[in-house]
Amino acid sequence: MRIVSYNSRGLRLGNGAGDRARRIVVDKLLEDVDILCLQETMLPKQNLDRLNSFHCNFFGAGESTTDLSSGIIQGRIPGGVAILWHKDYDPFISVVRLNVDWCIAVKIVMHGKVFMILNIYMPYESQQNEDEYLAKLGFLSSFISQCEFNCVFIVGDMNADISDTRSTFGQHLIQFCVNNNLVLTSKERLPADSHTYVSEAWHSTSWLDHCICTEDAHECISRVEILYSLATTDHIPVSLVVNCESLPVLLQHQSPSHTEKLTWAKVSVEDIRKYYLLSDCSLRSVNVHKETLQCRDVNCEHMEHRLHLCTLYQNIVDSLIIASEFLCQKGATKFKPLPGWSEHAYALHAESRAAYKAWAAAGKPKSGSILESKKAANVKFKNAVRYIKRNEQTMRANSLANKLKNNDVSEFWKELKRSCISKQLLPASINGVSGDKNIVEAWRNHFSRIFNCVNSERFNLGNINYNHGMIVRADEVRLAIEKMSLNKACGPDQLSAEHMKYASCRAQVLLSLCFTGFLKHGILPDHMLSVLLVPIVKEKTGKISCIDNYRPIAMASVLSKVFEHILLERLQNFITTTENQFGFKGKLSTDLCIYALKETVSKYMRHNTSVFMCFLDASKAFDRVNHQKLFIKLQNRGVPSYLVRILHFWYSHQLMQVKWGTEVSEPFSVSNGVRQGGILSPVLFNLYLDELSVTLNASKTGCLVGDRLVNHLIYADDLVLMSPYSAGLQQLLRACAKYGEQFDILFNPKKSVVMIAATKGDLKLNFPSFNLTNQVLEVVSKVKYLGHILRSDLCDDEDIKRQCGKLYMQANTLARNFGMCSDPVKVSLFRSFCTPLYTAHLWCNYSKVVMKKLQVAYQDAFRILMKLPRWTSASHMFVTSNIPTFHALLRLFMYKFICRLSLSANAVVRALSSLSYSDTRYSSVLFKHWNNCLYGL
Structure with a gap:
């Protein structure tokens, strides 16, 4: 063509x-x-x-x-x-x-x-x-x-x-x-x-x-x-x-018509009460073996006990599924009413059905008043359906407006999310392999290689002693269930979080007995360990048929997540990490990590000292965790043996399957890696990297903030090293390479980069090259770190431009999808999607021209969504809509962030922001900018 x-x-x-x-x-x-x-x-x-x-x-x-x-x-x-x-x-x-x-x-x-x-x-x-x-x-x-x-x-x-x-x-x-x-x-x-x-x-x-x-x-x-x-x-x-022959073929995969679906969001209160009673009745019939549950031998290897515990678990799952069967409807026969159906067509549909039945009961006459009544009722109903289809967008918009007006925020966002769901198209071939069965087998081989790529020695824990922590109480199960997120996909066992939330309290008691038995005997049932991997596209604009353009979403059983929450409570006190790790910790976030990096570098540049930074890329870091070395780290932390044993059993017996379209692969075993998306995975990964953080802190090279050494920051697997000396940075790189070799972390020198925040006097100097695993690292002038564009001169213009483009994209997306909505709905959408300007409170070194462009973008975004002409007064439209103006929004971000800094318990953040720990705040350009914007100082 x-x-x-x-x-x-x-x-x-x-x-x-x-x-x-x-x-x-x-x-x-x-x-x-x-x-x-x-x-x-x-x-x-x-x-x-x-x-x-x-x-x-x-x-x-x-x-x-x-x-x-x-x-x-x-x-x-x-x-x-x-x-x-x-x-x-x-x-x-x-x-x-x-x-x-x-x-x-x-x-x-x-x-x-x-x-x-x-x-x-x-x-x-x-x-x-x-x-x-x-x-x-x-x-x-x-x-x-x-x-x-x-x-x-x-x-x-x-x-x-x-x-x-x-x-x-x-x-x-x-x-x-x-x-x-x-x-x-x-x-x-x-x-x-x-x-x-x-x-x-x-x-x-x-x-x-x-x-x-x-x-x-x-x-x-x-x-x-x-x-x-x-x-x-x-x-x-x-x-x-x-x-055109080279274009990828896309296929739409639909669920088979016989599959049953349960949408809890549409279940009535009466049906939930009925499910509660049915689950209570069903769970009463679950057989509990007292001898097994009363067993106090924590090294028991009685096969009958293990069988009883696995049977108890499966009976609980089956009871909950049976109790919810009346809520399920066939996916193919389920009627999805159009918006406005209740108001415009429901009554007319009933009239049409009644008229048809009367006509059929009369012997289906070819003429007469009964036939005319049927025709008239049918015409009214069809006209109503046509009207609904012609005005579907408007009625959907009115439905959203009514939910917002009635303060039904939960239903508002649910309907909004449903309206954005599009049908998934999958390529007909992956890496040259075609046919769903062949593709799913290719995925199985691909993920099997990833999750079995690390050589791990056999871990032997030996006998353990009894611990009171093995006893799981019913209220612990209840609290774990309350932490579960709702409206999520079912796991391989077909249970959802709602099954647990709305079930009889008897389920919590039975699960507490079951989990206690698991901890005592150090086992878990196969069905609980099963994980379903679903590959999803990373970049829609990338190569859709390339296997590397996908990442797996792991779907585990709901009860395994409940059990993970219970284990996490027992592990919390043993798996604390250094203050340099910001990821997966309460009251810490990406913007605090970016703040710590920028403020540390800015402090040295104010004192006319260059700072050398290296942004390390760890390839598939979560997937390469060595299980045996992880368990040794847990033991060294003093984690009770019964917890190490259950985790060892979990990871050594875990099975994964891959789903592609409607095909599911054969299961495969896993010998390395922590599952991304798991409840325990983030804290276990933090623990796995913590010894590297301790090693770097002990190197005695890097940036000093007050009396605290800050030579690295970690957010999950994103690691940045910093030092005011080139030799110091190379020393830190050697430490990382050594730790990576020892603990199977693969730092990629091709994706890792060095950035030098050089002072004016050092700009013309020829700095030495930096090596990682005997390969020279690329030196760049800007890098995207945790979604924030960081330049070597700490200028924020590039990041402001990023936000400018994102604003225009968000506004156009909202205008295309929700242009027919009422003004209150649009205002709510703008407030939710366009006012969160990521890291805006960290901008202090920028040109007025670039910031003015962002202000124009913010105002234009609102005009695009509200369909207002460009000459509309910005202050008037924001005030009348109760939306903060651009500068008011920035001041709000600054104030909230300052409050978070004052409440932060992180030692690195305190060293940079608290006068009790250092004088950095006195000379900070960022704090001066905040004071000028908030107080005019």
Whole structure:
């Protein structure tokens, strides 16, 4: 398929000699093209229908900026876009209207391949157009992130000269591609000296017309060229040839019709009471073997006892499932009412059914009053259904508004979440393997290699002594159940958290007996240890058929999570970690970790000292945890032997399966790694890394804050090292490499980077190279750390630009999905999705111009969502909607963060923020900025 993009500078639709002469390039292109994307068509809305009759072999669709019926039009019509496609492709093409006048798209579904072509025309480069340009990039980001399929081609006149490093729009376009993991195909496939525009006034050249693709789309392009031979006007056509055979095939997998689904959110209060009574009745019949439960031999190996405990566990699970069977409905036969059904169609449906039954009871007469009554009732019902379908969006919006008005916040967010769920499309092949059974086997082999890649020696605990902690009380089970999150997917045992929450209290008593028996005998049933892995895509714009573009979601049994909560309470006092670890700890978060890093570096730079930082990447750190070494660490911490024994049994007997579509693989064993998403996994991983933190603290090299050494910070598996000396950083790197080799942590030198926060006097110095496992690390000037863009000069402009793009994307996403909602609903959505400006309170070193752009983006985001014109007063619209203005929002973030600092018990944070520990706060640029913003000091 050949696709050509061309800025026509006015498309003449007539058949006169003058019109044909003006469109000579377009006519030439139509001789040898399948899809032609035109920009600046300059057509009014009244002429767009003529695109279908423009050429005998082509159909077309377009968007216009001008409606002739709106008034007298002066001058030429600006902008406009159109797509023309060959009639041979018409059965496969559907036009996608994006409700904007600068972009139009076509969706092509052909032989199981699905892809989309977007034709865009962006504003020309000027300072007054920059905000509009960023807003349109945000629109594209939003559209791509919500696209159901992953092959997208974006072509058109983007007015971004990527050949000129001084081009602001060119830099914006390149950053847009980086942020969205897109490929700027025109830059990748064409020479650096290419151009698509020749200025008629200055005879200078620019590279303004481009092609941007997702990775899969990029791989399918066999040739890209600029048609210089057709350069009769200022713009030059760009052609690309797509090999459609190489496009990935996407399949929609549906659950079999016989599967039963239980949606607890739709269960009535009466049904929950009935479930409680049924579960109580069912659990009464569970047989409890007193001899097994009263056994006090903690080294008991009686097989009958083990069988009794596993049977007790399975009987509890079966009893709860049986008690909930009446709540289940067949997935295929379940009726999903449309919004507005109760108000507009429910009564009419009942009337229609009653009229039909009366007509059937009368012998189905061919005439008469009974037949007429049936017809009339049927017509009323069908009209009501048509009305509901025509106004579905409005009624859904009204439903959300009513829930918000009635202060039913929980139901409001549930319905909002349901409205955003899209059907999952899976590729027909993964790494060249096709067929669901073959693919699921490939996934099984892939994950089996990952979870069995570390050589681990056999762990022998020996006999243990009795401990009162083995006794699990019913109230412990109740508290563990209360901590469970609701509305989550069922595990392999088909139980959900709601099964436990709404069940009879008898379940808590039986589970306490069961868990006590497990701890005494050091065993767990196979069904409790089963884990289901579901691969999900990491990057929608990446290669959908590449196995490395997926990460697994682990689905464990609900009762195993309850048991994990109980074990966690017993482990808490034994698994404390150093103050350098910020991950998975109460009252600590990513922004506090970023604050600690920036403040430490800033302190040294104020004292005219450079700081060397290394951001280490640990490849699959959670998956490479050595079980035997983990258990030894637990023993060294003084963890009771019965807890080490149960964890050892758990990890050594755990089985995993992979689900792909409707296929489930055979189970495989696991010999290394802690399951991501598990209740215990984060704290066990923190413990596994803690000895490295202790080693680094003992190295006596790094940054000093007061009398505290701060040479590293850890958030989960994200590790950053810092030292005011190059030799000091290399010493820390050697310590990490040694620990990684000893404990099977694979630090990746290709993804690990060094950043030097150099003072003005040190900028021209040639610093030594830094090595990790005998490989030289790359030195960068900026890095994305925990979602925050950090520059070597501590300037916050890049991070503010990141937030600016995110705001535009969020606003466009909300406007597209909830544009029909009432104003109160939109205000609530804006407050939830657009006001949380991540790490905004940590910005203090920025240019006023960049911050002003973010303020404009914040205001424009609200205007986009509320469909207000750009000249609407910002202060007025925020005050009337009870939304904080931009600067008021920043002050609120600052105040809340200062309060968190004052309450933090973390030693690193206290050393930086408390006057009782150091004088850093006195000279802190960030604190001075906060005081100036909050108090005018």
